[in-house]
Amino acid sequence: MDTKPRDQITTGQTMIVMVNYIVGAGILTLPRTTVEAAGTPDVWISVILGGIASMLTGIIMVKLCQRFPGESFFQFIGKIIGKPLGVCLNIAIVVYFLSIASYEVRTVQEVTGFFLLEGTPAWAIDASFMWIALYLCRGGINAVSRLCRLIVPITWTIFLGVCLISLEVFDVNNLRPVLGEGIGPVWKGIMPAEVTFTLGEAMLFLTAFMEKPKKAVKVIIGGTAIATVFYVLAVVLTIGAFSVDGVTTRTWPFLDLIRSFEVDYLIFERFESLLMSIWIMQIFCLFCISFYGAALGLSQTMNRKFHNSLFVLLPLAYIISQLPPNINGLFSLGAMNGNWAIVIFGFVPLPLLIIAYLRRVGS
Amino acid sequence: MRRRRLILLLLTGGVLLSGCWSSSPIEDLNVQVGIALDAADETGMEKEFEQKGGKYPKRNKMTCTYQFIVPEGSSGSTRDGTQSKIYYNMSETGNSIFETIRELSLRTNRNPVGHHLKIIVIGESLARSTNLSELIDFFTRDNDIRLSVLVLVSKGKASEVLSQALPNQIPSLVLKGIYNNRDRSSRIGEPLSLAKLIGPLHGKTSFILQNVIASGKEPKFAGAGVIKGKTGKLIGFLNESEVEGLIWLTGRGKGGVLKIHDPESDKLITYEIKTIGSKIKAKMKGDDISFEVKIESTGRYIEMFVPGGEPLDESRIKEDEKVLEKHVKEMVQKTVAKLQGEFHVDAAEFGRTLHIQHPDVWNKVNENWDETFSHTPITYEVKIDIKDYGASGTTIE
Numbered sequence: 008m009d010t011k012p013r014d015q016i017t018t019g020q021t022m023i024v025m026v027n028y029i030v031g032a033g034i035l036t037l038p039r040t041t042v043e044a045a046g047t048p049d050v051w052i053s054v055i056l057g058g059i060a061s062m063l064t065g066i067i068m069v070k071l072c073q074r075f076p077g078e079s080f081f082q083f084i085g086k087i088i089g090k091p092l093g094v095c096l097n098i099a100i101v102v103y104f105l106s107i108a109s110y111e112v113r114t115v116q117e118v119t120g121f122f123l124l125e126g127t128p129a130w131a132i133d134a135s136f137m138w139i140a141l142y143l144c145r146g147g148i149n150a151v152s153r154l155c156r157l158i159v160p161i162t163w164t165i166f167l168g169v170c171l172i173s174l175e176v177f178d179v180n181n182l183r184p185v186l187g188e189g190i191g192p193v194w195k196g197i198m199p200a201e202v203t204f205t206l207g208e209a210m211l212f213l214t215a216f217m218e219k220p221k222k223a224v225k226v227i228i229g230g231t232a233i234a235t236v237f238y239v240l241a242v243v244l245t246i247g248a249f250s251v252d253g254v255t256t257r258t259w260p261f262l263d264l265i266r267s268f269e270v271d272y273l274i275f276e277r278f279e280s281l282l283m284s285i286w287i288m289q290i291f292c293l294f295c296i297s298f299y300g301a302a303l304g305l306s307q308t309m310n311r312k313f314h315n316s317l318f319v320l321l322p323l324a325y326i327i328s329q330l331p332p333n334i335n336g337l338f339s340l341g342a343m344n345g346n347w348a349i350v351i352f353g354f355v356p357l358p359l360l361i362i363a364y365l366r367r368v369g370s
Numbered sequence: 371m372r373r374r375r376l377i378l379l380l381l382t383g384g385v386l387l388s389g390c391w392s393s394s395p396i397e398d399l400n401v402q403v404g405i406a407l408d409a410a411d412e413t414g415m416e417k418e419f420e421q422k423g424g425k426y427p428k429r430n431k432m433t434c435t436y437q438f439i440v441p442e443g444s445s446g447s448t449r450d451g452t453q454s455k456i457y458y459n460m461s462e463t464g465n466s467i468f469e470t471i472r473e474l475s476l477r478t479n480r481n482p483v484g485h486h487l488k489i490i491v492i493g494e495s496l497a498r499s500t501n502l503s504e505l506i507d508f509f510t511r512d513n514d515i516r517l518s519v520l521v522l523v524s525k526g527k528a529s530e531v532l533s534q535a536l537p538n539q540i541p542s543l544v545l546k547g548i549y550n551n552r553d554r555s556s557r558i559g560e561p562l563s564l565a566k567l568i569g570p571l572h573g574k575t576s577f578i579l580q581n582v583i584a585s586g587k588e589p590k591f592a593g594a595g596v597i598k599g600k601t602g603k604l605i606g607f608l609n610e611s612e613v614e615g616l617i618w619l620t621g622r623g624k625g626g627v628l629k630i631h632d633p634e635s636d637k638l639i640t641y642e643i644k645t646i647g648s649k650i651k652a653k654m655k656g657d658d659i660s661f662e663v664k665i666e667s668t669g670r671y672i673e674m675f676v677p678g679g680e681p682l683d684e685s686r687i688k689e690d691e692k693v694l695e696k697h698v699k700e701m702v703q704k705t706v707a708k709l710q711g712e713f714h715v716d717a718a719e720f721g722r723t724l725h726i727q728h729p730d731v732w733n734k735v736n737e738n739w740d741e742t743f744s745h746t747p748i749t750y751e752v753k754i755d756i757k758d759y760g761a762s763g764t765t766i767e
Contacts, residue, residue, distance in 0.1 A: 187729030
């Protein structure tokens with residue numbers, strides 16, 4: 008039984024996968040969640056701080072992985088804390104990745120069903136989404152990373168272009184005063200920002216696939232920094248258009264930003280359909296990466312074939328995605344994922360690293 | 371191999387031949403371009419329907435008039451040269467905007483679609499009695515209607531505004547288009563879309579909404595309605611020159627005209643505005659708040675009735691600048707006096723200036739700002755800079 012990853016990806020590829028893993032459905036709601044918590048327009052500072060925190064936790068995970076070159080977290084965890092505990096942790100992580108994937112697919116279902124394809128049955132949206140993801144993941148991490156690299160120029164260009172056009176409704180006064188109520192609200196905003204960022208946990212298995220695992224720290228810093236740019240842009244522009252009072256009333260503030268202007272000097276007058284279609288690709292990448300992680304974790308923990316675990320997990324992902332009874336349920340699933348991420352990936356890796364160091368396992 | 375080909379063929383066929391899910395041909399749709407909301411006033415047709423039993427339980431709160439584009443008729447005049455109407459309006463009375471739209475589905479086979487809605491006009495009596503956030507709630511919640519829809523008020527009946535335009539023009543689109551003239555007139559307020567309305571309404575900030583009136587055949591932008599933040603209701607109107615004063619005060623104008631008869635010599639000076647800018651400074655003296663407004667503008671002479679054929683030399687320009695400055699100052703003061711004295715609301719964003727410059731003070735006065743503002747002293751300084759005199763270098767002979 009060979010569960011060792013065979014295909015390898017370059018540093019640049021890994022970085023792009025990393026960005027795609029961070030930037031997903033969260034961007035649509037981030038302006039609201041952060042402003043709700045902080046209550047001031049300073050949340051862009053929270054987002055930057057969240058990004059830095061996410062880098063730090065990511066670096067710890069990378070350091071841990073670098074002690075076991077060529078092995079993924081799921082394989083080497085047993086060597087650090089023993090097999091039974093390791094299996095438990097692995098299962099928790101598999102469930103986490105699966106839950107992230109489910110959250111993304113459900114968000115796509117909700118947003119597309121509401122804004123883009125009203126009348127198309129939810130299963131039709133989900134099914135096409137998930138089957139293609141299954142096909143892609145069967146191709147291995149290389150296929151996934153190639154897809155990420157393929158869509159990046161499209162999504163980034165359109166995202167930045169739309170951001171530029173949205174300056175039409177931007178009012179810088181909505182972002183002022185900066186730190187008018189001191190630094191306190193900024194701290195409150197970090198938590199929801201962090202929930203959206205996740206903590207760079209994809210590196211737990213990505214490092215194992217890297218051609219040059221030594222450069223993994225670069226990947227996590229670069230990837231998170233790029234994602235931070237996206238998030239800061241989304242938050243700043245949305246608050247600039249709606250003001251703090253307005254943002255909190257919007258379910259999908261970032262989409263509403265795109266819906267709040269019309270331009271008459273370009274081929275298109277409105278951009279929400281365009282942005283949403285490409286954003287579905289972005290979310291699709293996130294789904295694939297996280298689904299891939301879950302399947303890899305399951306196969307390596309249970310010592311089963313990777314393909315089989317893909318097939319086992321796909322229906323599970325669908326079931327989890329249909330568990331939230333309504334939109335509030337979906338948002339709490341998202342918040343729960345984020346909180347679990349902070350518990351599992353924020354607090355566990357550092358002790359693991361110390362134990363590994365003390366027990367002298369790994370190089 | 372053959373089986374594989376067959377499967378491939380079937381798959382491609384499935385994708386290519388299956389057409390679009392939930393598509394609908396455009397000529398079967400009623401494309402909404404404008405909506406007028408008025409206090410309830412059932413139309414004759416509605417009354418007739420009701421007499422014959424066409425009614426459902428409702429409170430008559432408002433009458434919604436929907437303006438639709440006629441797809442076939444969009445080409446304009448018919449073959450024999452007579453002009454055909456390229457839009458039509460339908461009215462429904464009820465207490466839920468959404469229900470009135472769906473009630474239309476009992477009257478026509480074409481479904482109303484909101485993707486292309488451009489304008490919402492709210493009639494005076496409805497705006498005075500209802501919180502605007504209730505009126506726009508449906509529009510900000512709906513998935514088809516975009517947040518770029520512009521909102522206006524109308525002194526009088528809003529539905530009349532939507533029934534008047536020149537031949538071959540669609541009233542809603544005319545209204546939207548008038549906003550493009552902000553570089554030609556300084557009497558048009560900033561366009562307020564739903565997106566820009568949500569914040570002040572939710573944050574209970576006072577603001578102004580463009581007023582549009584109708585008479586005979588055409589609509590006209592005439593001043594603005596003042597919305598009180600606390601209640602979200604219309605409390606009165608600013609006339610055209612008061613709106614002009616507000617534009618000068620906030621410096622948000624893009625161009626226009628400034629005209630004055632010199633009170634001493636009765637000569638006419640017309641100044642074309644190139645730029646307007648304003649800086650407002652909030653000053654704190656102990657607990658007392660005051661504002662310092664500095665307005666600056668550049669432009670040129672565009673029309674001068676000063677007999678004598680004098681050359682427009684430096685001293686003349688200086689003199690006229692003084693006259694214009696005084697005029698602007700008076701205009702701005704009049705506007706602010708009305709806001710402070712009559713309406714007791716800050717619809718000119720002084721509060722925001724205070725919030726930005728003195729956030730700590732703002733937290734204390736925030737709750738009762740409209741009242742506090744009403745007796746806050748404000749000083750003005752206007753600087754007009756006449757850059758040139760057009761192609762004619764002298765006053766008229």
